[in-house]
Amino acid sequence: MTPLFSTAYLPPIAYVASLSTHREVLIEVMETFPKQTYRNRTEIMTAGGVRTLSVPVVRNNHSRTEEVGIDYKERWNIIHLRTIAAAYSASPYYLYYKDELEEILMQRYERLVDLNDALLQWILRTLKSDCQVHHTQEFVKEYPDDYRDTFSPKHPYPTDSHKPYYQVFADRLPFTPNLSFLDLLMNLGPESKDYLKSIT
Numbered sequence: 001m002t003p004l005f006s007t008a009y010l011p012p013i014a015y016v017a018s019l020s021t022h023r024e025v026l027i028e029v030m031e032t033f034p035k036q037t038y039r040n041r042t043e044i045m046t047a048g049g050v051r052t053l054s055v056p057v058v059r060n061n062h063s064r065t066e067e068v069g070i071d072y073k074e075r076w077n078i079i080h081l082r083t084i085a086a087a088y089s090a091s092p093y094y095l096y097y098k099d100e101l102e103e104i105l106m107q108r109y110e111r112l113v114d115l116n117d118a119l120l121q122w123i124l125r126t127l128k129s130d131c132q133v134h135h136t137q138e139f140v141k142e143y144p145d146d147y148r149d150t151f152s153p154k155h156p157y158p159t160d161s162h163k164p165y166y167q168v169f170a171d172r173l174p175f176t177p178n179l180s181f182l183d184l185l186m187n188l189g190p191e192s193k194d195y196l197k198s199i200t
Helices: 013-019 076-088 094-105 112-126 181-199
Strands: 004-006 024-028 041-046 049-054 132-135
Touching: 004 013, 013 181, 024 112, 041 076, 041 181, 049 076, 076 094, 076 181, 094 112, 094 181, 112 132, 112 181
Parallel strands: 004 024, 024 132
Antiparallel strands: 041 049
16 A cells, blocks of 8 residues: 655655655645644744744635645745845754755745655655655555654654754754754755664
8 A cells, every 4th residue: 555645845854754755655735734734834943943934825724735826925935045145054054955955945836735746756855765755646544554643743752762963053952853854954964864763
């Protein structure tokens, strides 16, 4: 059975660790879009502590995830890029990855799932993963290999296996596990793949 994941905006480390162990996954796009999830938010470490970055969305109460648009009334993508720069410009790999990330975030995707897909494909390329990603064609409530609600800001994922790695503000802030994969990538670069293997 092909594992089923939610879509996610710059997903947490545990999400990427789990997804990247599979050769093929399904991304749920036919569900009614839920609020307050990683589908349109991510968490990074800044000088002031953990910061949530959210993509503003356009939807109604019954919008399917595949129908959810991105709201560009505010320049959220510019804000995200500036916040990411402030957080990671001193990290070992920021200069190496920043141009690719900026290119994606500046493309003004109309739909959230298209933005998230582009970011996920970028992540998989950086990991040299051959995982194939497909969208669901119908909504199935009960699914055997279901990760749709496994990674949620409302229910912290167990991180006992997440060994500390160097984070930019380690001199003033304690290590925080399971932030956005971006945190891992900016700090460990190519070694991120080995770290993911160590926690799965």
